[in-house]
Amino acid sequence: MNQPLSSPLAPATGDTPRRIAVVSASWHRDIVQNAVEGFRAECERQRPGQCQFEQLEVPGAFEIPLHLQRLARSGRYDALVACGLVVNGGIYRHEFVASAVIDALMRIQLDTGVPVFSVVLTPRDFHSHEEHQSFFRTHFITKGQEAAQACLATLDSLAQLPA
Template sequence: MNQILTNTPTFDAPEPAGLHARRVAILSASWHEDIVAHAVAAARAELLRSWSTPPRVEHFQVPGAFEIPLHALQLAASGDYDAIIACGLVVNGGIYRHDFVAAAVINGLMQVQLQTAVPVFSAVLTPRDFHEHEEHQRFFREHFVKKGTEVARACVETLGSLAKLRHSASARHRAQSL
């Protein structure tokens, strides 16, 4: 099933430094939601903390990590988002396929950003070892908080550097026109 399952509230506000309001979509896989939700919450919190006026952040949940690239492509192609953050946990369930799923997801996300010029960030993680006991679950919940924060920081920094590149290119174009 490749439908967006949930859509959480948005936050609208202009971006600092006179640029347009930032719009960020966060996609998350519902598999291991109890762990992945920590990355989503940390990413949202870091995005809101990183700009003096908060961006609009929308959360979309999809069935699994494999569905994330298609949804990322649809969101990027819509023109409604400046960046997309993907969060998921792909684990070795005893059948050797997790590596293929993880590679497909990461390759798909890279293709989305190269095709659309909308930056796509990944907190889709594939641990070497994951077990369903409380100790591992606690470790990965904490780890996903860290990764959610890191992916949001990468998003903020990339949007800033891309804005500078666009500004520089625009200034060069205006200078050449004179």
């Protein structure tokens, strides 16, 4: 999701708004919430009034997949979004957590047919000083916007395919 996306297909039309659930980690909330806000703002910019959002906050990134799985199985959502920050806290486990989360997100979307988008990021170097905090706050806005672009384009393309 490094490049802005544009769908070659026309956006799906209709009166039914897109129902999107966002599950975000409360760990590093001051950074992670920027992804949620960037996502919502981009959806509203592209499709004013056409998206309905629900947000659920969980303790950390590891808890996101189970919540998304239940939301996907509910049949209430057109798309799901995961937002979190997995950092190297000095104990070598962040790579395992990040891998487990991303693998689970893919499995959820393939098992349920509900598209899942990830703004669960694992920076190689993250420190708690203000320079990194500021950089990642801004970076998460951008990543949220990119996830919204991917989400809307995917929903449009899926609407054109046979079920």
